[in-house]
Amino acid sequence: MPIIQVTQLKKAYKCYPSPWARLKEWLPFNRKQYHDLKWVLNDINFTVEKGESIGIIGLNGAGKSTLLKIITGTTNATSGTAIITGKIAALLELGMGFHPNFTGRQNVFTAGQLLGMSPNEITNLMPSIEAFAEIGDYIDQDVRVYSSGMRMRLAFSIATAKRPECRSTGLHIACAGCG
Amino acid sequence: MINMNRMTIIWQYRSFILASVRREFQSKHQNSLLGAIWAILSPLAMIIIYTVIFSQIMKAKLPENDSMYAYSVYLCAGIISWGLFTEIITRSQTLFLDNANILKKLSFPRVILPIIIIINACLNFLIIAFIFLFFLLVTQQLPGWPLFSVIPVLIIQLLFSIGLGMILGVLNVFFRDIGQLFSIIIQFWFWLTPIVYPISILPEIVRPALMILNPMAAIINAYHTIFVQKSQPDWISLTSPLLIAILLCIIAYYLYIKHASEIVDEL
Numbered sequence A: 001m002p003i004i005q006v007t008q009l010k011k012a013y014k015c016y017p018s019p020w021a022r023l024k025e026w027l028p029f030n031r032k033q034y035h036d037l038k039w040v041l042n043d044i045n046f047t048v049e050k051g052e053s054i055g056i057i058g059l060n061g062a063g064k065s066t067l068l069k070i071i072t073g074t075t076n077a078t079s080g081t082a083i084i085t086g087k088i089a090a091l092l093e094l095g096m097g098f099h100p101n102f103t104g105r106q107n108v109f110t111a112g113q114l115l116g117m118s119p120n121e122i123t124n125l126m127p128s129i130e131a132f133a134e135i136g137d138y139i140d141q142d143v144r145v146y147s148s149g150m151r152m153r154l155a156f157s158i159a160t161a162k163r164p165e166c167r168s169t170g171l172h173i174a175c176a177g178c179g
Numbered sequence B: 001m002i003n004m005n006r007m008t009i010i011w012q013y014r015s016f017i018l019a020s021v022r023r024e025f026q027s028k029h030q031n032s033l034l035g036a037i038w039a040i041l042s043p044l045a046m047i048i049i050y051t052v053i054f055s056q057i058m059k060a061k062l063p064e065n066d067s068m069y070a071y072s073v074y075l076c077a078g079i080i081s082w083g084l085f086t087e088i089i090t091r092s093q094t095l096f097l098d099n100a101n102i103l104k105k106l107s108f109p110r111v112i113l114p115i116i117i118i119i120n121a122c123l124n125f126l127i128i129a130f131i132f133l134f135f136l137l138v139t140q141q142l143p144g145w146p147l148f149s150v151i152p153v154l155i156i157q158l159l160f161s162i163g164l165g166m167i168l169g170v171l172n173v174f175f176r177d178i179g180q181l182f183s184i185i186i187q188f189w190f191w192l193t194p195i196v197y198p199i200s201i202l203p204e205i206v207r208p209a210l211m212i213l214n215p216m217a218a219i220i221n222a223y224h225t226i227f228v229q230k231s232q233p234d235w236i237s238l239t240s241p242l243l244i245a246i247l248l249c250i251i252a253y254y255l256y257i258k259h260a261s262e263i264v265d266e267l
Helices: A019-026 A064-072 A104-114 A119-133 A136-140 A148-160 A171-176 B002-012 B014-029 B037-057 B070-093 B100-105 B112-138 B145-174 B177-191 B206-213 B215-227 B235-266
Strands: A004-015 A036-048 A079-084 A088-091 A166-169
Touching: A004 A064, A004 B235, A036 A064, A064 A079, A104 A119, A104 A136, A104 A148, A104 B014, A119 A148, B002 B014, B014 B037, B014 B112, B037 B070, B037 B112, B070 B112, B070 B145, B070 B177, B070 B215, B100 B235, B112 B145, B145 B177, B145 B215, B145 B235, B206 B215, B206 B235, B215 B235
Parallel strands: A088 A166
Antiparallel strands: A004 A036, A004 A079
16 A cells, blocks of 8 residues: 555646736636646646655656645645655754744744644654754744754754654755755 | 645644734843833733823814713724734735745645634734723723623734735735835825714715725724724625625635745746
């Protein structure tokens, strides 16, 4: 049983020549289409088994992030399916939901919950997050005083604190240099 | 079944909702010496100014009420509840734009975003409302039992505001003109609602039409009845706002469902 099964996945973005065209299309009883479809993903098929690591390589604007977004459920496919069994953790961008005026610890809670963890879980994971981030006493200071490296380390610790069945990672993570 | 699921999802995210509410409240008052006291001082100033100017200096009185404080109670009840309405509308109008970052990159139940707006607005409203009630207590103007009729009126108002706000929020993603346009409309709307002036100054023929066509007129009129006349509001006049509110919420729901994925693509 594959963990991710992507079949005939297609994604198109709507392109309107002008904002007025969209308004015309939204008017009731309108039958005519005024937009062009810009296909970014066309007939994608693949499966990922448990324990497998897969890299998606392509030029800028090739649709790599779009594919990941469809798999993680932030955006919908135009047609085709992406079936995911188990829990999926999206690592599209680090530090999502961080607020500069709150302490690292507070931000771990809000960011962790946005990633779908429960407060209890976060409390349990807190020691390991703190240990992995290696930022010492800074954990109880406002994130706005962090260096960008510290911010990255903390964000990465939250994102990797839990072991999901499947993790989808955006490419630009690799150059964050948070090892 | 779907609704049960939704409720459990909201429940799972309860601490995120509370944290967001607290965060918003804190970030408004952080780095100021007096902190949350400012949340009390500005509405207090408003009430004092209106009372002093209208009851002491201008000696303004409502046509059918002799009480010295009647007009300032009338004014405050209207303006405070109108403030709640505009806060929800303006916040939900830009709901998707403000949260573009997390909407594009994380998958979480979107329904928690309007919930955060409502809780936040209600929190601010409660602070002002308590000061208002305190003012009523001091001036011995408390309405007594009819005070509890505020709760159903408030629920109708919240439904109406969030329904309308979410419709505007979805439309605003695609047509940014909506936000601009509505900031003008809301000014006209304020003066088309008997908040500053009593409804009795309007011609007899206009009144029933206004009550049916402008849900806020009926809602604010209900508050006026409770606080100024100290009696139960005319519940029948609130059926039209209630129906409009439910209708708006249904439209908002389907509008959102229809365009949910396009919203993420458009942001």
